[in-house]
Amino acid sequence: MAHEQDGPAGPVNGRRSFLMSAVKSLGMAGIGGVLWGGHIASSKASPPVLRPPAALPEDRFLAKCVKCGLCVEACPYEALVLAVPGDQRPIGTPYFLPREKPCRMCREVPCLAACPTGALDPLLVQEPDADNVGQFEINRARMGLAVIDRETCIAYWGIQCDACYRACPLLDKAITIDYARNDRTGKHAVMAPLVHSDACTGCGLCEHACVTKKASIFVLPREIAMGSSDVRYIKGWDTRDEQRMKDIPTDTTTRTKRSEKAPLDYLNEQDLKNSE
Amino acid sequence: MSSVLAKNRFLILRRLTQSLILFFFFAGGAYGWSLLRGNLSASKLLNTIPLADPFALLQVLATGNIVRTEALVGAAIVALFFALVAGRAFCGWVCPVNAVTDAAAWLRGKLKVGLSEKDIRLSRNTRYWVLGLSVVLSVITGVAAFEWISPISMLLRGILFGMGAGWTVIVALFVFDAVIVKNGFCGHVCPLGGFYSLLGRYRLIKVRHDKDACTLCMRCIESCPEKQVLDLVGKRSGVVASGECSNCGQCIEACEDHAMEFSIRAVVKGR
Numbered sequence: 272m273a274h275e276q277d278g279p280a281g282p283v284n285g286r287r288s289f290l291m292s293a294v295k296s297l298g299m300a301g302i303g304g305v306l307w308g309g310h311i312a313s314s315k316a317s318p319p320v321l322r323p324p325a326a327l328p329e330d331r332f333l334a335k336c337v338k339c340g341l342c343v344e345a346c347p348y349e350a351l352v353l354a355v356p357g358d359q360r361p362i363g364t365p366y367f368l369p370r371e372k373p374c375r376m377c378r379e380v381p382c383l384a385a386c387p388t389g390a391l392d393p394l395l396v397q398e399p400d401a402d403n404v405g406q407f408e409i410n411r412a413r414m415g416l417a418v419i420d421r422e423t424c425i426a427y428w429g430i431q432c433d434a435c436y437r438a439c440p441l442l443d444k445a446i447t448i449d450y451a452r453n454d455r456t457g458k459h460a461v462m463a464p465l466v467h468s469d470a471c472t473g474c475g476l477c478e479h480a481c482v483t484k485k486a487s488i489f490v491l492p493r494e495i496a497m498g499s500s501d502v503r504y505i506k507g508w509d510t511r512d513e514q515r516m517k518d519i520p521t522d523t524t525t526r527t528k529r530s531e532k533a534p535l536d537y538l539n540e541q542d543l544k545n546s547e
Numbered sequence: 548m549s550s551v552l553a554k555n556r557f558l559i560l561r562r563l564t565q566s567l568i569l570f571f572f573f574a575g576g577a578y579g580w581s582l583l584r585g586n587l588s589a590s591k592l593l594n595t596i597p598l599a600d601p602f603a604l605l606q607v608l609a610t611g612n613i614v615r616t617e618a619l620v621g622a623a624i625v626a627l628f629f630a631l632v633a634g635r636a637f638c639g640w641v642c643p644v645n646a647v648t649d650a651a652a653w654l655r656g657k658l659k660v661g662l663s664e665k666d667i668r669l670s671r672n673t674r675y676w677v678l679g680l681s682v683v684l685s686v687i688t689g690v691a692a693f694e695w696i697s698p699i700s701m702l703l704r705g706i707l708f709g710m711g712a713g714w715t716v717i718v719a720l721f722v723f724d725a726v727i728v729k730n731g732f733c734g735h736v737c738p739l740g741g742f743y744s745l746l747g748r749y750r751l752i753k754v755r756h757d758k759d760a761c762t763l764c765m766r767c768i769e770s771c772p773e774k775q776v777l778d779l780v781g782k783r784s785g786v787v788a789s790g791e792c793s794n795c796g797q798c799i800e801a802c803e804d805h806a807m808e809f810s811i812r813a814v815v816k817g818r
Binding site: 389 | 575576584585586588589590591597599600603604607610611612613614615617618621670676677679680683684687688689690691692694695696700701704705707708709710711712713715716
């Protein structure tokens with residue numbers, strides 16, 4: 272920075288060295304920004320992670336959570352933990368591992384009440400027409416969805432086990448038992464658990480209770496566990512599903528070589544005998 | 548003994564406030580005390596008054612997300628306190644990383660092993676570039692960019708909630724300060740320090756210098772982690788104007804001529 276004493280050419284060199292240092296700084300900031308942004312992008316793509324009840328969808332949750340840990344401190348069962356470096360999850364964000372400590376579905380939802388930013392959003396667990404704002408319905412939480420591995424679940428083998436069914440706080444709603452004839456013995460029943468996505472909250476009490484060595488029923492984030500059918504396929508026998516018909520786009524056009532013309536033209540104009 | 552205490556009075560006070568804040572946060576989680584809960588990103592005082600990190604909230608807003616009023620009020624309280632009263636005191640009196648980097652600076656002085664400014668030069672304005680990058684990257688990536696990697700919250704969460712592999716980052720920080728750049732993290736890189744530097748320019752509490760009492764021993768400048776703010780020493784009487792002064796009081800402790808002291812801003816005194 273000795274450019275001021277460079278003799279008569281000082282001001283010119285001063286301007287040049289100012290520009291040079293500006294370019295250098297911008298370059299450094301660019302490199303740093305690319306590395307830093309790249310790190311954020313790669314660490315955002317973490318393994319499936321279960322968030323506290325009433326958490327916003329993952330991308331908005333990550334934007335709003337300031338990692339203060341107030342929800343973790345509010346959790347009376349110490350189910351929630353903050354991700355630490357080495358967990359391979361976004362550092363400092365709250366999550367729970369149901370096999371170790373499932374969500375106990377507190378009626379007051381203390382974790383939600385503690386959140387100062389709204390990363391946990393009260394609207395997600397409020398009855399739509401509740402007159403008492405601030406009163407939560409924890410059964411509306413959708414932390415994830417329980418998924419069953421039918422190959423390792425011993426109930427599907429025909430051995431009698433209903434640990435997950437009994438552990439479920441929404442017994443006979445989120446998990447039901449499906450009775451079927453045991454074809455192998457010909458005289459017993461298979462009493463197989465079934466999960467229903469319209470009721471399952473993803474609390475993980477089933478995963479916690481599962482008796483197999485590695486849980487055969489486990490909670491996954493809903494966007495991973497669930498598929499999604501196109502709006503063109505509607506269950507015509509289900510009035511609720513027919514609601515989806517209003518989402519069908521009306522302005523779709525399909526363009527292939529054949530459909531360029533209307534089918535009638537295509538059939539009438541062409542010499543059908545000679546066309547291959 | 549008492550002279551040692553007097554010589555380190557601000558150091559002792561700073562470590563006391565830092566560790567008390569840490570302890571109250573810890574007790575909030577461990578014993579259910581309601582005095583202070585959460586951490587420095589967002590917390591609740593006495594279960595009623597919200598507090599939040601204004602820089603973290605700035606980044607969240609930069610992602611295009613609105614937060615609840617509670618967090619906004621908390622950030623405003625903290626921002627107003629440091630802007631109007633304490634200046635950049637967050638760094639010297641609250642931030643837990645300060646203890647780590649102070650220890651590194653102390654070790655550096657004892658061992659004399661660090662690279663000199665001739666070997667490696669890092670501009671003190673780097674922090675403002677990092678500050679700008681934090682906001683720009685928050686817009687681009689959709690998450691609060693500095694909060695994503697901040698060693699400050701990493702250390703604090705580590706103490707309160709479990710460290711994991713986070714200690715490696717803290718060791719790296721220590722080595723960076725001890726060996727590579729003197730006062731490297733807090734004095735050059737940290738965007739939170741830059742944020743409070745910008746915020747604290749018009750603070751009430753400033754260090755005042757009395758030129759007539761000064762004997763030009765330069766101990767204040769030797770002790771200061773932000774030497775550039777003491778440009779007035781030996782030249783003129785007045786207050787340290789720069790927002791980069793963290794009101795740590797090390798210059799006051801170092802001065803044996805009563806030429807440095809804290810003052811409620813000269814405006815109040817009329818000079």
